[in-house]
Amino acid sequence: MAPEPVDVNLIHRLKRALKGWLPDFQTDLAWLVAHDRGSEYKAGVDAAGTWMLAKLRDLGCDTAVYPSDEYGSAIAGTLKGQGQGRALLVAHLDTVWPQGAAAAWPLRIEGTRAMGPGVVDNASGSLTGYYVLKALRQVGYDDFDAITLLCNADEELGSPFSKEIIQSLAQSRDAAFILESPSNPDEIISQRAGLMYYDLRVTGKNAHAGVEPEKGHNAIQELCCKLNECQQLAREGDVLTVSVSTIKGGQRPNIVPDYARAQIDVRVETLAEAERVDAHFREIADRVWVPGTSATLDGGISHPPMQRGPQSPWLVESAQAIGQELGISLKDTFCGGTSDGCYTAVVGTPTLCGLAPFGALYHTRGEYLDLSTVVPRSTLVAGLVVACAKEKSHGV
Ligand SMILES: [Zn+2]
Structure with a gap:
């Protein structure tokens, strides 16, 4: 009208x-x-x-x-x-x-x-x-x-x-x-x-990085695999932006790290898009690239x-x-x-x-x-x- x-x-x-x-x-x-x-x-x-x-x-x-x-x-x-x-x-x-x-x-x-x-x-x-x-x-x-x-x-x-x-x-x-x-x-x-925030935490297992690295489960490596997959959504144009905004992990250069954490900022155009992102991120959190690691994912829509x-x-x-x-x-x-x-x-x-x-x-x-x-x-x-x-x- x-x-x-x-x-x-x-x-x-x-x-x-x-x-x-x-x-x-x-x-x-x-x-x-x-x-x-x-x-x-x-x-x-x-x-x-x-x-x-x-x-x-x-x-x-x-x-x-x-x-x-x-x-x-x-x-x-x-x-x-x-x-x-x-x-x-x-x-x-x-x-x-x-x-x-x-x-x-x-x-x-x-x-x-x-x-x-x-x-x-x-x-x-x-x-x-x-x-x-x-x-x-x-x-x-x-x-x-x-x-x-x-x-x-x-x-x-x-x-x-x-x-x-x-x-x-x-x-x-x-x-x-x-x-x-x-x-x-x-x-x-x-x-x-719309704005979505996520907090992705990975737990692995420490080991000496030189003597017996095979006994460790590298949390940072796992987090990187997951983040790469999360970014894929933006690269494929399914979502406006995916920005990994903070990252932490590890203890020392010679220790296989047992923890890693990242925060992710996602911007979406529609609520339907937000639902797709959420389902996809949860699937990524559950999927394992480095055996022996596990992950938790918190977050979701902050602003519709x-x-x-x-x-x-x-x-x-x-x-x-x-x-x-x-x-x-x-x-x-x-x-x-x-x-x-x-x-x-x-x-x-x-x-x-x-x-x-x-x-x-x-x-x-x-x-x-x-x-x-x-x-x-x-x-x-x-x-x-x-x-x-x-x-x-x-x-x-
Ligand atoms: Zn302001």
Whole structure:
């Protein structure tokens, strides 16, 4: 189906409101960047959650806290409207940076680049969500049922705690918009690879490597045979990538090794592919090349793939139509990395990712946000929320 025509007037009113708040956006960005929010630093991420919650409450949102003892608590704010259509916006408040990073590396702005720990991953995404809700309120648009902004605090750990919250919220939503930055300024992401982790351990038997090697069972040799077989899947094109990412084994150069261990990262495009990989890896773990060795295999799917669904073309076309109005020609892309969009898509909720303002070099000291993309990208997200509500109210 073709998307509803864009309400040009509304888009430009939203854009004007968002543009007017750009200085406030930067002030809020400075607050977040000045506070340590590493995923392991619960007090820090919880403080950011409390700060965001107060802002959402001031907007008139219904708020919720999802408390976690181990990880940072997740928070949500929901704006209620008078119409139909329920959208979910997802961003994260945690970063990969340790305590002390905020003080050592304060927000710096050079031209249109803002730099600092977690500035784009994902302070700017979280603030985009907040300002989108604020803009919708400002222009008096309430022709939707509900729009929820969820900010989690364990995304950089793979969302071990918030995954279920995200999935359960997504289940009752017509669309999920993930506020991660795209890989390029003119991109959006409708598909992401799934991620599988494996831990393969081989046990053998020690022996003197010179005097009586025949009494040993070489665990490293066995592991190498197995890994070669695992890599074969990627070579044959059955799977996106198989990367042996860590390897350990042995004691000394003159001992036949009795143990070896490898960790493997696998990226897949579909759940069916993931099932094939899993069956194949388990068969390899059971098969023996070096007699006398044995192996165990742990692992499986960490993030399901964010697969395109029947609604994906509609979402992409809607984004492109809004982009056109904003003077950006948006390209739909596939990304090999994961995001919380993997969790919203797997429960069947139409999902679009890579919507937040553009930035790059995440997880490095070079991380930056391109401030010139804040207004167009937040207008895009606001426009998508409107498009989702319109679509629903027209009985689709
Ligand atoms: Zn990250």
